[in-house]
Amino acid sequence: MIYLDLALRGGAITVLLLLALLLWRAPISLEGRLSVSALALSESAFLIITAALPLDLHPALHSNLTLIASFTPAAITWLIVTIFLDSPGQRWPWLVASLATSAALYTHESFPDLYSVCLPMSVILYGALFILSLWSTRDDLVECRCRARPGFAAAIAGLALFLTAGQATGLLQEDSLSLALLQAAGTLAVTLNFAVWLLRPDAHRWPGETSPEISNRLPVQDEFSDPTLIAGLQSAMSAGIWREEGLTIGALAGKIAVPEHRLRRAINQGLGYRNFSSFINQARIEAACAALSDPAQMNATVLEIAYEVGFASVGPFNRAFRAEIGCSPTEYRRSALSRAYTDSEKSSPIAANLH
Incomplete structure (x- = not known):
């Protein structure tokens, strides 16, 4: 059984690294390629250091592999949010949480008592990613991503959640052969299925721009x-x-x-x-800009304007406005009214006589 574990891990590592290499020629964004490469490297390192048969590795190599493997939660998170969240502003809270989890996993190697802390952190992170993969479907307009979401949720976040929850509850012992086999077999199965999906690349699945030479090789999509x-x-x-x-x-x-x-x-x-939010918010922000730059509505508060254009509270309105316009509603209003006042001064008869 130990050699079966080694064979499964070797197969998973081979597929992971080949997949990462092949995707560097695929018509997807740079962030998409980097996130897959990060997951391939961190997961490969994790498979090496957690093998059922301890490998005779040089201490420096083992230490470096442990460091790389600790970034697996961050790499999994990066891949999922890169594919499923189009707005960079929506991704950073997930990345910060995943990096904190990765830091806790690495630190527990020096402070074993932290193991009881990092496992619940991992369970919470993977559970949240599982929910994100499914919940964000309601706003997604890209058909191939919508179809892939259940598979992503069950395969990537679901497998990680199952393994970490099993360890946290004591059903799977950290150094047991059963856990090692589940890690190896699960990773290989998920990687093979993930490869089938990814090696039929479609730039529309990934946010971000593609390079011109790659864009020229994209299949033409019927309008x-x-x-x-x-x-x-x-x-x-x-x-x-x-x-x-x-x-x-x-x-x-x-x-x-x-x-x-x-x-x-x-x-x-x-x-x-x-996504549906960007479609609706564009109309809302255009109306908000008109209201904020209207001198007749200068006494209306930002919250009142947010309600008027369809937002439930000022927080989402501010975030959507800044993402679309590049500044806050208050800053936009101040600048727009200042320009309007300057223009009115220039066009007044008194100002004309002065010139």
């Missing part, structure tokens, strides 16, 4: 060709449906009487949006 649906959608947006607080793609599909999957495809392939 969405239902002008009636697009016209109905644009009519509903012009009528201000985006002002409804908590509007979901399912509710919008019901309003314009089309199946939800057709509406997702129309917004994604017909209008070029990757």
Whole structure:
């Protein structure tokens, strides 16, 4: 059984490293390639140092592999948020939490008492990633990502959650052969299935721009060709449906009487949006900019304007506004009103006579 464990680990490491190398020629973003490479290296190091048969490694090599392996939670998190969260601003809290978990895992090598702390941290992180993989589907417009989410949740975050929860509850002992075999066999199975999905690369799965030479090799995607649906959608947006607080793609599909999957495809392939929030928020932010730059509404608070354009609170409004415009609503208002005041001074008869 020990040699079976070694064989499974060798196969998993080989597939992981080959996958990482092959993806450097795939039409995906740089962050996508880096996240897969980071996971391949950290998981390979983890498989080497946790083998059921202790390997006779030089102490310096073992120490370096342990350090690399400790970044596995961060690498798993980086890969999942890179694929499923389009906005960089949404990713950093996940990355900070995963780095804290990785730091705890590495520190416990020197302070074994921390093992009781880092395992619950890992369980919480992987459980949250499992939920993220499924929950964020409601906002996703990219069909191939929506179809892949259940597999991602069960395979990557789910496997890690099962193994760490098993250790945390005592069902799987840290140095047992059963845990080693589950780690090796599970990693190999997940890697093979992940490779099947990734080696049919589609740049639309990954956020970020691709290089021009890679973009030229992308398969041409048929444009969405239902002008009636697009016209109905644009009519509903012009009528201000985006002002409804908590509007979901399912509710919008019901309003314009089309199946939800057709509406997702129309917004994604017909209008070029990757997620529903960015589609709705663009209309909301445009209206907010008009209100903030209107001298007649200068007495309206930012919160009142946020409510008026469909946001439930000022926090999400501020974040969406800054992501779209690059500054806070207050800063935008101050700058817009200042420009309006300057322009009005220049166009006044008194100012004209002075010049």
